[in-house]
Amino acid sequence: MVTQISEGLKAEVKDLNFYYTHHQALKNIHLQIAEKKITALIGPSGCGKTTYLRCFNRMHDLYPGNRYEGEIILFPDQLNIISPKIDPIEVRMRISMVFQKPNPFPKTVFENVAYGLRVRGESRRSLVEDKVEKALKQAALWEEVKDRVQDLAFNLSGGQQQRLCIARALATDPEILLFDEPTSALDPTATSKIEELIMQLKKEVTIIIVTHNMQQAARVSDYTAFMYLGEIIEFDKTDKVFTHPSKKLTEDYITGRFG
Amino acid sequence: MSHAKTPNVVEMRKRIALNKTRDYIFWVIGLLSTLIGFVLLFTMIIDLFIDGFPRLSGQFLLSYPSRFPEKAGILSAWVGTTLVMIVTAATAVPLGIGAGIYLEEYRRKNWLTHLIEINMNNLAGVPSIIYGLLALGVFVYFLKFGESILTGGLTLGLLILPMVVIATRESIRAIPNSIREASYALGATKWQTIKDHILPYSSGGILTGMIIGLSRAIGETAPIITVGALTFIAFLPSSPITPEFPFLSFKWLLDPFTVMPIQMFNWISRPQKGFHVNAAAAGVILLFMTLLMNAFAIYMRYKFRKRIKW
Numbered sequence: 028m029v030t031q032i033s034e035g036l037k038a039e040v041k042d043l044n045f046y047y048t049h050h051q052a053l054k055n056i057h058l059q060i061a062e063k064k065i066t067a068l069i070g071p072s073g074c075g076k077t078t079y080l081r082c083f084n085r086m087h088d089l090y091p092g093n094r095y096e097g098e099i100i101l102f103p104d105q106l107n108i109i110s111p112k113i114d115p116i117e118v119r120m121r122i123s124m125v126f127q128k129p130n131p132f133p134k135t136v137f138e139n140v141a142y143g144l145r146v147r148g149e150s151r152r153s154l155v156e157d158k159v160e161k162a163l164k165q166a167a168l169w170e171e172v173k174d175r176v177q178d179l180a181f182n183l184s185g186g187q188q189q190r191l192c193i194a195r196a197l198a199t200d201p202e203i204l205l206f207d208e209p210t211s212a213l214d215p216t217a218t219s220k221i222e223e224l225i226m227q228l229k230k231e232v233t234i235i236i237v238t239h240n241m242q243q244a245a246r247v248s249d250y251t252a253f254m255y256l257g258e259i260i261e262f263d264k265t266d267k268v269f270t271h272p273s274k275k276l277t278e279d280y281i282t283g284r285f286g
Numbered sequence: 287m288s289h290a291k292t293p294n295v296v297e298m299r300k301r302i303a304l305n306k307t308r309d310y311i312f313w314v315i316g317l318l319s320t321l322i323g324f325v326l327l328f329t330m331i332i333d334l335f336i337d338g339f340p341r342l343s344g345q346f347l348l349s350y351p352s353r354f355p356e357k358a359g360i361l362s363a364w365v366g367t368t369l370v371m372i373v374t375a376a377t378a379v380p381l382g383i384g385a386g387i388y389l390e391e392y393r394r395k396n397w398l399t400h401l402i403e404i405n406m407n408n409l410a411g412v413p414s415i416i417y418g419l420l421a422l423g424v425f426v427y428f429l430k431f432g433e434s435i436l437t438g439g440l441t442l443g444l445l446i447l448p449m450v451v452i453a454t455r456e457s458i459r460a461i462p463n464s465i466r467e468a469s470y471a472l473g474a475t476k477w478q479t480i481k482d483h484i485l486p487y488s489s490g491g492i493l494t495g496m497i498i499g500l501s502r503a504i505g506e507t508a509p510i511i512t513v514g515a516l517t518f519i520a521f522l523p524s525s526p527i528t529p530e531f532p533f534l535s536f537k538w539l540l541d542p543f544t545v546m547p548i549q550m551f552n553w554i555s556r557p558q559k560g561f562h563v564n565a566a567a568a569g570v571i572l573l574f575m576t577l578l579m580n581a582f583a584i585y586m587r588y589k590f591r592k593r594i595k596w
Binding site (some may be wrong): 047058059084086089116117119120123124126128130132133142143146147195196199204 | 343394395438462464465466467468469470471473474475478482487
Protein backbone atom coordinates (compact mmCIF):
# COMPACT_ATOMS: atom_id res chain seq x y z
CA MET A 28 0.00 0.00 0.00
CA VAL A 29 1.16 3.46 -0.84
CA THR A 30 2.21 5.64 2.07
CA GLN A 31 -0.37 8.12 3.35
CA ILE A 32 0.88 11.59 4.08
CA SER A 33 -0.23 13.58 7.07
CA GLU A 34 0.07 17.13 5.74
CA GLY A 35 -2.52 19.25 3.99
CA LEU A 36 -3.40 17.81 0.60
CA LYS A 37 -3.65 19.68 -2.68
CA ALA A 38 -4.62 16.68 -4.74
CA GLU A 39 -5.31 13.03 -4.37
CA VAL A 40 -5.00 10.49 -7.14
CA LYS A 41 -7.24 7.46 -6.76
CA ASP A 42 -6.99 4.34 -8.86
CA LEU A 43 -5.84 6.18 -11.99
CA ASN A 44 -5.53 4.19 -15.19
CA PHE A 45 -4.56 5.77 -18.47
CA TYR A 46 -4.70 4.35 -21.98
CA TYR A 47 -3.14 5.48 -25.27
CA THR A 48 -5.86 3.87 -27.43
CA HIS A 49 -5.20 0.21 -26.57
CA HIS A 50 -1.95 0.53 -24.67
CA GLN A 51 -2.30 0.96 -20.93
CA ALA A 52 0.36 3.45 -19.86
CA LEU A 53 -0.60 3.95 -16.21
CA LYS A 54 -1.85 1.26 -13.87
CA ASN A 55 -3.85 1.74 -10.68
CA ILE A 56 -2.04 4.80 -9.48
CA HIS A 57 -2.70 6.08 -5.98
CA LEU A 58 -0.84 9.15 -4.83
CA GLN A 59 -1.28 12.12 -2.56
CA ILE A 60 0.08 15.53 -3.45
CA ALA A 61 0.95 17.67 -0.42
CA GLU A 62 0.04 21.33 -0.57
CA LYS A 63 2.92 23.78 -1.13
CA LYS A 64 5.42 20.97 -1.26
CA ILE A 65 7.47 19.55 -4.09
CA THR A 66 6.63 16.07 -5.26
CA ALA A 67 9.17 14.46 -7.59
CA LEU A 68 8.39 11.66 -10.04
CA ILE A 69 11.41 9.54 -10.90
CA GLY A 70 11.91 6.36 -12.87
CA PRO A 71 13.53 4.98 -16.00
CA SER A 72 12.62 6.23 -19.50
CA GLY A 73 9.21 5.07 -20.61
CA CYS A 74 7.96 4.33 -17.08
CA GLY A 75 5.01 6.72 -17.54
CA LYS A 76 6.09 9.65 -15.39
CA THR A 77 5.52 12.25 -18.11
CA THR A 78 2.25 10.57 -19.08
CA TYR A 79 1.21 10.78 -15.46
CA LEU A 80 2.19 14.44 -15.15
CA ARG A 81 0.23 15.33 -18.27
CA CYS A 82 -2.94 13.88 -16.71
CA PHE A 83 -2.91 16.75 -14.22
CA ASN A 84 -3.60 19.42 -16.84
CA ARG A 85 -5.46 17.15 -19.24
CA MET A 86 -2.86 17.53 -22.01
CA HIS A 87 -3.88 14.09 -23.24
CA ASP A 88 -7.23 15.50 -24.29
CA LEU A 89 -5.48 17.27 -27.18
CA TYR A 90 -4.93 14.01 -29.01
CA PRO A 91 -7.54 11.47 -30.08
CA GLY A 92 -7.82 8.00 -28.60
CA ASN A 93 -6.56 8.81 -25.09
CA ARG A 94 -8.65 7.67 -22.13
CA TYR A 95 -8.54 8.19 -18.37
CA GLU A 96 -10.09 6.04 -15.65
CA GLY A 97 -10.22 6.80 -11.95
CA GLU A 98 -9.99 10.13 -10.18
CA ILE A 99 -7.65 13.00 -9.54
CA ILE A 100 -9.32 15.02 -6.81
CA LEU A 101 -8.26 18.64 -6.55
CA PHE A 102 -8.65 20.29 -3.15
CA PRO A 103 -10.17 22.36 -1.61
CA ASP A 104 -13.23 21.99 -3.85
CA GLN A 105 -12.83 18.23 -4.37
CA LEU A 106 -13.13 18.49 -8.13
CA ASN A 107 -12.32 15.37 -10.10
CA ILE A 108 -10.17 17.01 -12.77
CA ILE A 109 -10.07 14.03 -15.10
CA SER A 110 -13.83 13.61 -15.19
CA PRO A 111 -15.15 13.98 -18.75
CA LYS A 112 -17.71 16.40 -17.32
CA ILE A 113 -14.98 18.87 -16.39
CA ASP A 114 -13.75 21.10 -19.20
CA PRO A 115 -9.99 20.58 -19.72
CA ILE A 116 -9.63 24.32 -20.26
CA GLU A 117 -10.90 24.95 -16.73
CA VAL A 118 -8.31 22.48 -15.42
CA ARG A 119 -5.50 24.14 -17.39
CA MET A 120 -6.50 27.54 -16.04
CA ARG A 121 -5.92 26.23 -12.50
CA ILE A 122 -2.88 24.02 -13.15
CA SER A 123 0.07 25.37 -15.16
CA MET A 124 2.85 23.49 -16.86
CA VAL A 125 6.51 24.04 -17.74
CA PHE A 126 7.80 21.82 -20.52
CA GLN A 127 10.96 19.85 -21.12
CA LYS A 128 12.34 22.15 -23.79
CA PRO A 129 11.90 25.90 -23.36
CA ASN A 130 9.00 26.78 -25.67
CA PRO A 131 8.50 30.54 -25.61
CA PHE A 132 6.23 32.04 -28.27
CA PRO A 133 7.99 34.02 -31.00
CA LYS A 134 6.67 37.17 -29.39
CA THR A 135 8.17 39.70 -27.00
CA VAL A 136 9.21 38.78 -23.46
CA PHE A 137 6.27 40.83 -22.19
CA GLU A 138 3.68 39.22 -24.45
CA ASN A 139 4.92 35.74 -23.53
CA VAL A 140 4.27 36.33 -19.84
CA ALA A 141 1.05 38.23 -20.49
CA TYR A 142 -0.45 35.56 -22.74
CA GLY A 143 -2.19 33.61 -19.98
CA LEU A 144 -3.86 36.83 -18.87
CA ARG A 145 -4.87 37.70 -22.42
CA VAL A 146 -6.51 34.28 -22.74
CA ARG A 147 -8.51 35.10 -19.62
CA GLY A 148 -9.69 38.31 -21.25
CA GLU A 149 -7.66 40.59 -18.98
CA SER A 150 -7.32 43.92 -20.75
CA ARG A 151 -6.55 46.38 -17.94
CA ARG A 152 -3.09 47.52 -18.94
CA SER A 153 -1.69 48.44 -15.56
CA LEU A 154 -2.89 45.18 -14.03
CA VAL A 155 -1.27 43.16 -16.83
CA GLU A 156 1.96 45.11 -16.43
CA ASP A 157 2.00 44.52 -12.67
CA LYS A 158 1.33 40.81 -13.05
CA VAL A 159 4.02 40.42 -15.72
CA GLU A 160 6.57 42.18 -13.53
CA LYS A 161 5.59 40.11 -10.50
CA ALA A 162 5.83 36.85 -12.45
CA LEU A 163 9.21 37.77 -13.90
CA LYS A 164 10.43 38.56 -10.38
CA GLN A 165 9.10 35.26 -9.05
CA ALA A 166 10.93 33.49 -11.88
CA ALA A 167 14.17 35.34 -10.98
CA LEU A 168 14.34 36.82 -14.45
CA TRP A 169 13.28 40.39 -13.87
CA GLU A 170 16.75 41.80 -13.19
CA GLU A 171 18.05 40.35 -16.45
CA VAL A 172 15.23 41.42 -18.73
CA LYS A 173 13.67 44.52 -17.17
CA ASP A 174 15.25 46.76 -19.84
CA ARG A 175 14.27 44.56 -22.72
CA VAL A 176 10.79 43.23 -22.06
CA GLN A 177 9.89 44.36 -25.58
CA ASP A 178 12.67 42.23 -27.14
CA LEU A 179 11.82 38.94 -28.80
CA ALA A 180 11.92 36.02 -26.36
CA PHE A 181 14.02 34.03 -28.86
CA ASN A 182 16.94 36.38 -28.16
CA LEU A 183 17.23 35.09 -24.57
CA SER A 184 19.57 32.26 -23.63
CA GLY A 185 18.21 28.74 -23.10
CA GLY A 186 18.15 29.06 -19.31
CA GLN A 187 16.52 32.49 -19.51
CA GLN A 188 13.93 31.12 -21.93
CA GLN A 189 13.06 28.37 -19.46
CA ARG A 190 12.70 30.87 -16.63
CA LEU A 191 10.53 32.92 -18.98
CA CYS A 192 8.32 29.85 -19.45
CA ILE A 193 8.13 29.53 -15.66
CA ALA A 194 7.12 33.20 -15.41
CA ARG A 195 4.50 32.61 -18.11
CA ALA A 196 3.10 29.70 -16.10
CA LEU A 197 3.14 31.73 -12.86
CA ALA A 198 1.50 34.88 -14.18
CA THR A 199 -1.97 33.38 -13.86
CA ASP A 200 -1.52 32.33 -10.21
CA PRO A 201 -1.85 28.57 -10.71
CA GLU A 202 -2.69 26.25 -7.83
CA ILE A 203 -0.32 23.56 -9.02
CA LEU A 204 2.76 23.99 -11.20
CA LEU A 205 3.85 20.99 -13.25
CA PHE A 206 7.45 20.63 -14.38
CA ASP A 207 8.28 18.08 -17.06
CA GLU A 208 12.06 17.56 -16.86
CA PRO A 209 12.57 21.32 -16.91
CA THR A 210 16.36 21.23 -16.95
CA SER A 211 17.10 18.37 -19.32
CA ALA A 212 17.88 20.79 -22.17
CA LEU A 213 20.00 23.15 -20.06
CA ASP A 214 23.63 23.46 -18.98
CA PRO A 215 24.65 22.94 -15.30
CA THR A 216 24.68 26.64 -14.39
CA ALA A 217 21.22 27.25 -15.79
CA THR A 218 20.07 24.01 -14.14
CA SER A 219 21.16 25.07 -10.67
CA LYS A 220 19.42 28.42 -11.11
CA ILE A 221 16.17 26.68 -12.05
CA GLU A 222 16.49 24.26 -9.13
CA GLU A 223 16.98 27.12 -6.71
CA LEU A 224 13.97 28.83 -8.21
CA ILE A 225 11.79 25.73 -7.87
CA MET A 226 12.68 25.49 -4.17
CA GLN A 227 11.77 29.16 -3.74
CA LEU A 228 8.45 28.71 -5.49
CA LYS A 229 7.08 26.06 -3.16
CA LYS A 230 6.29 28.80 -0.66
CA GLU A 231 3.56 29.91 -3.03
CA VAL A 232 2.50 26.98 -5.11
CA THR A 233 2.25 23.20 -5.06
CA ILE A 234 4.81 21.65 -7.39
CA ILE A 235 5.04 18.31 -9.17
CA ILE A 236 8.27 17.70 -11.03
CA VAL A 237 9.26 14.88 -13.35
CA THR A 238 12.99 14.36 -13.51
CA HIS A 239 15.50 11.97 -14.98
CA ASN A 240 18.08 13.22 -12.61
CA MET A 241 17.97 11.51 -9.21
CA GLN A 242 20.28 14.05 -7.59
CA GLN A 243 17.86 16.72 -8.69
CA ALA A 244 14.94 14.88 -7.09
CA ALA A 245 16.95 14.39 -3.90
CA ARG A 246 17.99 18.05 -3.81
CA VAL A 247 14.69 19.78 -4.48
CA SER A 248 11.78 17.57 -3.52
CA ASP A 249 9.92 16.85 -0.28
CA TYR A 250 8.23 13.71 -1.56
CA THR A 251 9.38 11.27 -4.19
CA ALA A 252 7.44 8.72 -6.17
CA PHE A 253 9.39 6.03 -7.97
CA MET A 254 7.60 4.75 -11.05
CA TYR A 255 8.28 1.65 -13.08
CA LEU A 256 6.30 0.24 -16.04
CA GLY A 257 3.33 2.51 -15.43
CA GLU A 258 3.03 1.77 -11.73
CA ILE A 259 4.09 3.56 -8.60
CA ILE A 260 6.56 1.27 -6.89
CA GLU A 261 7.33 3.45 -3.93
CA PHE A 262 6.18 6.78 -2.58
CA ASP A 263 7.44 8.46 0.55
CA LYS A 264 9.33 11.42 1.95
CA THR A 265 12.32 12.06 -0.28
CA ASP A 266 14.85 11.43 2.55
CA LYS A 267 13.28 8.08 3.22
CA VAL A 268 13.17 7.01 -0.43
CA PHE A 269 16.81 7.87 -1.00
CA THR A 270 18.22 6.58 2.28
CA HIS A 271 15.99 3.68 3.26
CA PRO A 272 13.99 2.58 0.25
CA SER A 273 11.51 -0.10 1.22
CA LYS A 274 11.49 -1.86 -2.14
CA LYS A 275 14.37 -3.68 -3.78
CA LEU A 276 13.49 -2.17 -7.20
CA THR A 277 13.71 1.38 -5.86
CA GLU A 278 17.06 0.67 -4.29
CA ASP A 279 18.38 -0.84 -7.53
CA TYR A 280 17.25 2.20 -9.46
CA ILE A 281 18.59 4.90 -7.15
CA THR A 282 21.91 3.14 -6.78
CA GLY A 283 22.21 3.03 -10.56
CA ARG A 284 21.90 -0.69 -11.04
CA PHE A 285 19.40 -0.20 -13.83
CA GLY A 286 17.60 2.54 -15.73
CA MET B 287 57.51 -11.84 -40.56
CA SER B 288 55.30 -11.25 -43.54
CA HIS B 289 54.45 -7.79 -44.78
CA ALA B 290 50.91 -6.77 -45.62
CA LYS B 291 50.26 -7.15 -49.31
CA THR B 292 51.34 -4.01 -51.20
CA PRO B 293 48.30 -2.47 -52.86
CA ASN B 294 48.39 -2.24 -56.60
CA VAL B 295 48.99 1.48 -56.78
CA VAL B 296 49.09 1.65 -60.57
CA GLU B 297 45.71 -0.03 -60.87
CA MET B 298 44.27 2.20 -58.16
CA ARG B 299 45.41 5.39 -59.90
CA LYS B 300 43.89 4.25 -63.16
CA ARG B 301 40.63 3.68 -61.35
CA ILE B 302 40.73 7.12 -59.75
CA ALA B 303 41.41 8.74 -63.14
CA LEU B 304 38.45 6.92 -64.66
CA ASN B 305 36.17 7.90 -61.77
CA LYS B 306 37.28 11.50 -62.10
CA THR B 307 36.60 11.51 -65.83
CA ARG B 308 33.05 10.37 -65.14
CA ASP B 309 32.76 13.07 -62.53
CA TYR B 310 33.86 15.66 -65.10
CA ILE B 311 31.43 14.34 -67.73
CA PHE B 312 28.52 14.70 -65.36
CA TRP B 313 29.63 18.20 -64.44
CA VAL B 314 29.53 19.17 -68.14
CA ILE B 315 26.09 17.60 -68.64
CA GLY B 316 24.73 19.37 -65.58
CA LEU B 317 26.14 22.72 -66.63
CA LEU B 318 24.77 22.37 -70.16
CA SER B 319 21.29 21.48 -68.90
CA THR B 320 21.26 24.48 -66.64
CA LEU B 321 22.53 26.79 -69.37
CA ILE B 322 20.08 25.59 -72.01
CA GLY B 323 17.09 26.34 -69.80
CA PHE B 324 18.45 29.62 -68.61
CA VAL B 325 19.70 30.90 -71.97
CA LEU B 326 16.46 30.01 -73.74
CA LEU B 327 14.37 31.79 -71.15
CA PHE B 328 16.66 34.77 -71.12
CA THR B 329 16.66 34.98 -74.95
CA MET B 330 12.89 34.91 -74.99
CA ILE B 331 12.65 37.72 -72.49
CA ILE B 332 15.26 39.82 -74.33
CA ASP B 333 13.53 39.13 -77.65
CA LEU B 334 10.21 40.20 -76.16
CA PHE B 335 11.83 43.38 -74.85
CA ILE B 336 13.46 44.24 -78.20
CA ASP B 337 10.24 43.59 -80.11
CA GLY B 338 8.01 45.42 -77.72
CA PHE B 339 10.24 48.28 -76.65
CA PRO B 340 9.18 50.76 -79.39
CA ARG B 341 5.55 50.57 -78.21
CA LEU B 342 6.20 50.99 -74.49
CA SER B 343 4.81 54.42 -73.67
CA GLY B 344 2.21 56.17 -71.58
CA GLN B 345 -0.05 56.29 -74.62
CA PHE B 346 0.14 52.49 -74.93
CA LEU B 347 -0.90 52.07 -71.30
CA LEU B 348 -3.73 54.60 -71.55
CA SER B 349 -5.36 53.64 -74.86
CA TYR B 350 -8.12 51.24 -75.73
CA PRO B 351 -7.68 48.62 -78.46
CA SER B 352 -7.98 50.01 -81.98
CA ARG B 353 -8.01 48.94 -85.64
CA PHE B 354 -4.75 50.81 -86.05
CA PRO B 355 -1.84 49.14 -84.29
CA GLU B 356 -0.05 52.41 -83.50
CA LYS B 357 -3.17 53.80 -81.77
CA ALA B 358 -4.04 50.62 -79.89
CA GLY B 359 -3.29 50.21 -76.19
CA ILE B 360 -3.85 47.97 -73.19
CA LEU B 361 -5.87 50.19 -70.88
CA SER B 362 -8.91 47.88 -70.74
CA ALA B 363 -6.62 44.83 -70.50
CA TRP B 364 -4.53 45.88 -67.53
CA VAL B 365 -7.50 47.36 -65.69
CA GLY B 366 -9.36 44.10 -66.37
CA THR B 367 -6.43 42.00 -65.17
CA THR B 368 -6.12 44.07 -61.99
CA LEU B 369 -9.83 43.83 -61.16
CA VAL B 370 -9.99 40.12 -61.91
CA MET B 371 -6.95 39.58 -59.66
CA ILE B 372 -8.68 41.45 -56.85
CA VAL B 373 -11.71 39.15 -57.10
CA THR B 374 -9.41 36.12 -57.37
CA ALA B 375 -7.45 37.08 -54.26
CA ALA B 376 -10.62 37.96 -52.36
CA THR B 377 -12.03 34.47 -52.96
CA ALA B 378 -9.01 32.18 -52.99
CA VAL B 379 -7.21 33.64 -49.98
CA PRO B 380 -9.91 33.45 -47.27
CA LEU B 381 -11.26 30.12 -48.57
CA GLY B 382 -7.76 28.66 -48.91
CA ILE B 383 -6.61 29.75 -45.46
CA GLY B 384 -9.86 28.55 -43.90
CA ALA B 385 -9.61 25.15 -45.55
CA GLY B 386 -5.91 24.86 -44.69
CA ILE B 387 -6.54 25.62 -41.02
CA TYR B 388 -9.44 23.18 -40.90
CA LEU B 389 -7.43 20.37 -42.45
CA GLU B 390 -4.42 20.92 -40.16
CA GLU B 391 -5.98 21.88 -36.85
CA TYR B 392 -9.60 20.75 -36.68
CA ARG B 393 -10.03 17.76 -38.97
CA ARG B 394 -10.80 14.41 -37.42
CA LYS B 395 -9.15 11.58 -39.24
CA ASN B 396 -11.80 9.51 -40.99
CA TRP B 397 -12.44 8.29 -44.53
CA LEU B 398 -14.35 11.42 -45.52
CA THR B 399 -11.65 13.91 -44.54
CA HIS B 400 -9.08 11.56 -46.02
CA LEU B 401 -10.96 11.68 -49.32
CA ILE B 402 -11.13 15.48 -49.16
CA GLU B 403 -7.39 15.59 -48.55
CA ILE B 404 -6.55 13.36 -51.52
CA ASN B 405 -8.83 15.43 -53.74
CA MET B 406 -7.36 18.69 -52.55
CA ASN B 407 -3.87 17.58 -53.49
CA ASN B 408 -5.00 16.38 -56.91
CA LEU B 409 -6.98 19.53 -57.68
CA ALA B 410 -3.73 21.46 -58.06
CA GLY B 411 -2.95 19.30 -61.07
CA VAL B 412 -6.27 19.65 -62.92
CA PRO B 413 -5.77 21.40 -66.31
CA SER B 414 -6.97 24.98 -66.22
CA ILE B 415 -9.34 24.53 -69.19
CA ILE B 416 -11.36 22.12 -67.04
CA TYR B 417 -11.83 24.90 -64.50
CA GLY B 418 -12.95 27.10 -67.39
CA LEU B 419 -15.62 24.59 -68.43
CA LEU B 420 -16.79 24.16 -64.85
CA ALA B 421 -17.01 27.93 -64.42
CA LEU B 422 -18.94 28.30 -67.67
CA GLY B 423 -21.52 25.84 -66.38
CA VAL B 424 -21.71 27.07 -62.79
CA PHE B 425 -21.02 30.80 -62.82
CA VAL B 426 -22.19 31.84 -66.30
CA TYR B 427 -25.22 29.59 -66.90
CA PHE B 428 -26.33 28.37 -63.50
CA LEU B 429 -25.66 31.38 -61.26
CA LYS B 430 -26.14 33.81 -64.18
CA PHE B 431 -23.14 35.99 -63.37
CA GLY B 432 -22.64 36.45 -67.10
CA GLU B 433 -19.34 36.91 -68.88
CA SER B 434 -18.22 39.25 -66.16
CA ILE B 435 -15.25 40.22 -64.01
CA LEU B 436 -16.92 38.33 -61.17
CA THR B 437 -17.03 35.13 -63.22
CA GLY B 438 -13.42 35.54 -64.37
CA GLY B 439 -12.18 36.25 -60.84
CA LEU B 440 -14.08 33.36 -59.28
CA THR B 441 -12.81 31.00 -61.98
CA LEU B 442 -9.18 31.90 -61.38
CA GLY B 443 -9.87 31.85 -57.64
CA LEU B 444 -10.97 28.24 -57.89
CA LEU B 445 -7.93 27.47 -60.00
CA ILE B 446 -5.45 28.69 -57.42
CA LEU B 447 -7.43 27.61 -54.35
CA PRO B 448 -5.54 24.29 -53.99
CA MET B 449 -2.22 26.15 -54.10
CA VAL B 450 -3.27 28.45 -51.28
CA VAL B 451 -4.54 25.48 -49.26
CA ILE B 452 -1.31 23.53 -49.74
CA ALA B 453 0.88 26.54 -48.88
CA THR B 454 -1.21 27.24 -45.77
CA ARG B 455 -1.00 23.65 -44.60
CA GLU B 456 2.73 23.47 -45.15
CA SER B 457 3.49 26.60 -43.21
CA ILE B 458 1.14 25.55 -40.39
CA ARG B 459 2.87 22.19 -40.23
CA ALA B 460 6.23 23.94 -39.81
CA ILE B 461 5.11 25.29 -36.41
CA PRO B 462 6.42 22.95 -33.71
CA ASN B 463 3.81 21.17 -31.63
CA SER B 464 5.45 22.49 -28.46
CA ILE B 465 4.10 25.95 -29.33
CA ARG B 466 0.53 24.63 -29.54
CA GLU B 467 0.96 22.79 -26.26
CA ALA B 468 2.34 25.93 -24.61
CA SER B 469 -0.76 27.82 -25.67
CA TYR B 470 -3.23 25.11 -24.65
CA ALA B 471 -1.45 24.64 -21.31
CA LEU B 472 -2.22 28.28 -20.48
CA GLY B 473 -5.91 27.59 -20.93
CA ALA B 474 -6.30 28.82 -24.50
CA THR B 475 -9.07 27.42 -26.68
CA LYS B 476 -8.44 26.11 -30.17
CA TRP B 477 -9.52 29.35 -31.80
CA GLN B 478 -7.39 31.46 -29.42
CA THR B 479 -4.42 29.27 -30.28
CA ILE B 480 -5.06 29.64 -34.01
CA LYS B 481 -5.68 33.39 -33.91
CA ASP B 482 -2.81 34.27 -31.56
CA HIS B 483 -0.18 31.75 -32.69
CA ILE B 484 -0.87 29.51 -35.67
CA LEU B 485 -1.97 32.28 -38.05
CA PRO B 486 0.64 34.91 -37.15
CA TYR B 487 3.52 32.42 -37.23
CA SER B 488 2.51 30.92 -40.57
CA SER B 489 1.56 34.15 -42.33
CA GLY B 490 4.87 34.38 -44.22
CA GLY B 491 4.36 31.03 -45.89
CA ILE B 492 0.68 31.67 -46.53
CA LEU B 493 1.51 34.98 -48.18
CA THR B 494 4.11 33.35 -50.40
CA GLY B 495 1.62 30.69 -51.50
CA MET B 496 -0.94 33.35 -52.22
CA ILE B 497 1.43 35.37 -54.42
CA ILE B 498 2.63 32.29 -56.29
CA GLY B 499 -1.00 31.40 -56.95
CA LEU B 500 -1.80 34.91 -58.16
CA SER B 501 1.30 34.90 -60.38
CA ARG B 502 -0.04 31.79 -62.03
CA ALA B 503 -3.55 33.20 -62.34
CA ILE B 504 -2.42 36.45 -63.93
CA GLY B 505 -1.07 34.61 -66.98
CA GLU B 506 -3.98 32.18 -67.41
CA THR B 507 -5.75 32.45 -70.75
CA ALA B 508 -7.68 29.25 -71.43
CA PRO B 509 -10.23 29.37 -68.58
CA ILE B 510 -10.86 33.07 -69.16
CA ILE B 511 -11.56 32.52 -72.86
CA THR B 512 -13.87 29.65 -71.94
CA VAL B 513 -16.01 31.83 -69.71
CA GLY B 514 -16.26 34.32 -72.55
CA ALA B 515 -14.02 37.31 -71.89
CA LEU B 516 -14.16 39.74 -74.81
CA THR B 517 -11.11 40.44 -76.89
CA PHE B 518 -12.04 43.86 -78.15
CA ILE B 519 -13.28 46.09 -75.42
CA ALA B 520 -13.14 49.84 -75.73
CA PHE B 521 -14.49 50.96 -72.38
CA LEU B 522 -13.68 50.56 -68.72
CA PRO B 523 -15.85 48.78 -66.15
CA SER B 524 -17.96 51.09 -64.00
CA SER B 525 -16.04 52.87 -61.29
CA PRO B 526 -15.95 51.30 -57.83
CA ILE B 527 -16.18 54.78 -56.30
CA THR B 528 -19.27 56.89 -56.86
CA PRO B 529 -19.89 60.57 -56.08
CA GLU B 530 -23.20 59.84 -54.28
CA PHE B 531 -23.92 57.85 -51.15
CA PRO B 532 -22.78 55.12 -50.37
CA PHE B 533 -19.72 56.12 -52.45
CA LEU B 534 -18.90 52.48 -53.21
CA SER B 535 -20.29 50.52 -56.09
CA PHE B 536 -19.92 46.90 -57.00
CA LYS B 537 -21.50 47.23 -60.44
CA TRP B 538 -18.05 46.66 -61.99
CA LEU B 539 -18.22 43.05 -60.85
CA LEU B 540 -20.85 42.30 -63.49
CA ASP B 541 -19.22 44.26 -66.33
CA PRO B 542 -17.61 42.54 -69.31
CA PHE B 543 -13.83 42.59 -69.41
CA THR B 544 -10.66 41.47 -71.06
CA VAL B 545 -7.29 40.57 -69.56
CA MET B 546 -3.67 40.95 -70.66
CA PRO B 547 -3.05 37.44 -72.01
CA ILE B 548 -6.24 37.55 -74.07
CA GLN B 549 -5.33 40.91 -75.52
CA MET B 550 -1.92 39.51 -76.44
CA PHE B 551 -3.44 36.39 -77.94
CA ASN B 552 -5.77 38.52 -80.04
CA TRP B 553 -2.98 40.75 -81.35
CA ILE B 554 -0.59 37.95 -82.14
CA SER B 555 -3.20 36.24 -84.33
CA ARG B 556 -3.61 39.34 -86.57
CA PRO B 557 -1.71 39.49 -89.86
CA GLN B 558 -0.40 43.08 -89.46
CA LYS B 559 3.15 43.40 -88.18
CA GLY B 560 2.27 46.37 -85.98
CA PHE B 561 -0.02 44.25 -83.81
CA HIS B 562 2.78 41.78 -83.17
CA VAL B 563 4.84 44.61 -81.73
CA ASN B 564 1.87 45.51 -79.53
CA ALA B 565 1.63 41.89 -78.34
CA ALA B 566 5.31 41.92 -77.39
CA ALA B 567 4.92 45.20 -75.53
CA ALA B 568 1.89 43.85 -73.65
CA GLY B 569 3.99 40.77 -72.85
CA VAL B 570 6.66 42.96 -71.29
CA ILE B 571 4.06 44.68 -69.11
CA LEU B 572 2.53 41.34 -68.08
CA LEU B 573 5.97 39.97 -67.24
CA PHE B 574 6.68 43.08 -65.23
CA MET B 575 3.43 42.68 -63.26
CA THR B 576 4.29 39.05 -62.50
CA LEU B 577 7.87 39.84 -61.48
CA LEU B 578 6.63 42.60 -59.23
CA MET B 579 4.36 40.15 -57.41
CA ASN B 580 7.12 37.58 -57.11
CA ALA B 581 9.58 40.15 -55.81
CA PHE B 582 7.02 41.05 -53.17
CA ALA B 583 6.65 37.37 -52.25
CA ILE B 584 10.41 36.91 -51.93
CA TYR B 585 10.68 40.03 -49.80
CA MET B 586 7.90 38.90 -47.48
CA ARG B 587 9.34 35.43 -47.15
CA TYR B 588 12.72 36.86 -46.30
CA LYS B 589 11.20 39.18 -43.74
CA PHE B 590 9.18 36.46 -41.97
CA ARG B 591 11.94 33.85 -42.12
CA LYS B 592 14.26 36.26 -40.42
CA ARG B 593 11.83 36.77 -37.60
CA ILE B 594 10.94 33.18 -36.75
CA LYS B 595 13.58 30.48 -36.56
CA TRP B 596 12.20 27.41 -34.86
